[in-house]
Amino acid sequence: MRWRSTSTGGDPVTRAVVLGLGNAMRRDDGVADAVLDTVRARMPEADVRAVYGDPATLVAAWTGADLVVLVDALSGEGAPGDVLRFERTGERWDVVPPAAPLSSHGWGLSDALELADALARTPPRLVVVAVVAADLTTGHGLSSPVAAAVLPAAEQVLRALAR
Numbered sequence: 001m002r003w004r005s006t007s008t009g010g011d012p013v014t015r016a017v018v019l020g021l022g023n024a025m026r027r028d029d030g031v032a033d034a035v036l037d038t039v040r041a042r043m044p045e046a047d048v049r050a051v052y053g054d055p056a057t058l059v060a061a062w063t064g065a066d067l068v069v070l071v072d073a074l075s076g077e078g079a080p081g082d083v084l085r086f087e088r089t090g091e092r093w094d095v096v097p098p099a100a101p102l103s104s105h106g107w108g109l110s111d112a113l114e115l116a117d118a119l120a121r122t123p124p125r126l127v128v129v130a131v132v133a134a135d136l137t138t139g140h141g142l143s144s145p146v147a148a149a150v151l152p153a154a155e156q157v158l159r160a161l162a163r
Helices: 027-042 055-062 109-118 144-162
Strands: 016-021 048-051 067-074 083-089 125-132
Touching: 016 027, 016 055, 016 144, 027 048, 027 067, 027 125, 027 144, 048 055, 067 144, 083 144, 125 144
Parallel strands: 016 048, 016 067, 067 125
Antiparallel strands: 083 125
């Protein structure tokens, strides 16, 4: 597969990583874990990891990757369970401006990109697969609309990896 080549014969090596953000102790904020589990089951050879922390942790996790697929819960955009996809190549977003909040966390992806730009560690291609959350309160388990979105979100991730 083009995205996971380990060739040493002069071909360019392309590295992809799938990163999930979230907190399973905040109900729908745990959607990334469920999506990552589905991606791992369908593509066990993929580099798939959960990331917790601040923008520096996220930047460290994607450093050296040519393709980063980031999975997260989104609040305030669309109906609960909607799966949204955004892509950034270079400095351009395909749909959403870089300053738009894309996360249910106190910090957003724009904070991580700003740090990555300053450190020259911005991935050449970044795909964000976000699921609109219904419930971000303390507790376990996804709401019904978000649970129904896990498979469609995982399929978006797999499509990004196959491209």
